[in-house]
Amino acid sequence: MKAIIIGAGIGGLTAAIALKNKGIEVEVYEQASEFKRLGAGISLWTNALRAFKEIGLEQKIINLGAEINSSKLLTYNGQELSAIPAAQFKEKFGFPSVVIHRGDLQEILVDALGAESIFLNKTFQAYHDNDGITVDFLDGTSARGDLLIAADGIHSKVRRQSFGDIPLKYAGATVFRGICQQDIPEVELGSCFETWGKNGRFGVFPMRNNEIYWYFTFKQPANNILKEEKRKSFVETNVSNWHQPIASIIRKTDMPDILQNDMFEIPALKTWYKNNLVLLGDAAHAMQPNLGQGAVMAIEDAIILADALAKHDDITTALEDYQSRRLARANKVQRLSKHLGPIGQINNPILSSLRNTIFKLIPNSFRMREFNWLFNFEI
Structure with a gap:
């Protein structure tokens, strides 16, 4: 069997490694002309490291990433709402959670x-799809194989050809992502936080080498992407009265290191494959980033798809197996991510006060039970 993968992002590369390890021939095709250390950081929660263990990469990622020991939810003035017991996750589920630069992960x-x-x-x-798969590229070349894996993201051209135009849904917010490459004394390696305030949420995830990955989600209409030189001042203005060290982090972030993207998702799909084509990652279940599970779901997809293809000689049977093990779980995570976003960006002071009170009252034991289904997933 030979698999052709479109897209050399995290999901596509992970799938290729997993397939190669299973003895399946694989080729990955990527539209970029080179790999650059672009993008921002990425949080890989314990279920991601569990999946990476299946292809023997978990230790390399742990060594290059920064382990998350604690993660807190805060109000705009620094009041603690809850603490996510990341260290307990490692103890209970057997794997740590880490933050790593996307470029470093891609290099691995x-x-x-x-x-x-x-x-x-x-x-x-x-x-x-006629007696095997033939893929045509813009430069006039083509590739042939037995299976086509669409790992080309939320705007997947492969998905569009087979499933038609699936309208993307705007999540009601844009997200700014940045890398601060200067030391901030108040930021401790291993200690992360997300702050909830009016119209937005600000997250801070320290990485190695004195780098700090941060993001700011902000409620606004779609298609208001700012020029590079205006993004920094926009974020600073909208968090001007938020607690430290938020202002320091933004101030010490260089303008070219701040990205902006509107947040979109696709409707939950009922099927991920058609004949010898299968969807993976954002091409199948692009979701809002509110649970930090978008890339993790793609990683799980990749490992399970390779396992299904190795177990079944018939491609259709393998794709049915893959879908039965993945679709409901990914759609559930997508749904929960969608519901969490508005909770963190409530504007009404009465409702936000009520929300804060509820979050303070939730015991850690309850949070551990709630995360069990997500993190304790057997590949």
């Missing part, structure tokens, strides 16, 4: 797969 995956399996500067044009 590329090295594990091998450059000979990756073809850059290849823009997908169309595919043909």
Whole structure:
């Protein structure tokens, strides 16, 4: 069997490694002309490390990432609402949670797969499912295989050809992501927090080498993407009365290191495959980032897809197995992520006060039980 993967993001590369480890021939096609250390940080919660163990990469990621020991929810003035027991997650579920730069994670995956399996500067044009899969690229070349895996993200061209135009739904907020590359004394490695305030949420995740990954989600209409030179001042203005060290982190972040993207999701799909085409990651279940599980779901997809293909000689049977093990779980995470966002951005002072009181009263034992289904997932 030979699999063709469109997209060399986290999900696509993880799938390629998992397939290669199972003895399945694989080729990855990526439209970018080179791999650059772009993007921001990514939190890989314990279920991600559990999945990476299946392909032997968990220790490399732990070594290069920063382990999360504590994660707190705070109000805009620094009042603690709750503490997520990240250290207890490690003890209970057997794996830590880490923060790592996306570029570093991508480098680990590329090295594990091998450059000979990756073809850059290849823009997908169309595919043909006739006695196998043939994929045509913009440069006039083509590739042939037995299975096509669409790992080309929320705007998947592969999905569009097979499933039609699926309208994206705007989540009602834009997100700014930044990397602060200066030391902030108040920020301790291993200690993360997310602050809830009017119209937005601000998260801080320290990484190694004195880097701090931060994000700011802000409620506003779609398609108001700011120019690079205006993003920093916009964020500073909207969190001007929020607790420290938020202002210091933004001030010490260089303008080119601040990205902005509107938050979109796709409707929950009822099927992820058609003939010898299968969806993976954001192409299948793009979700809001409020649970920090978007990339993690793609990683789980990749491991289970490879397992299903290795267990079944018939591709259709393998894809049915993959879907039966993944679709309901991913859709549940997508649904919970959608509901969590508005809770953190309540404007009404009475409702926000009520929310804060409720969160303070929730015991850690309850949170551990609530996270059990998410983190204790057997691959």
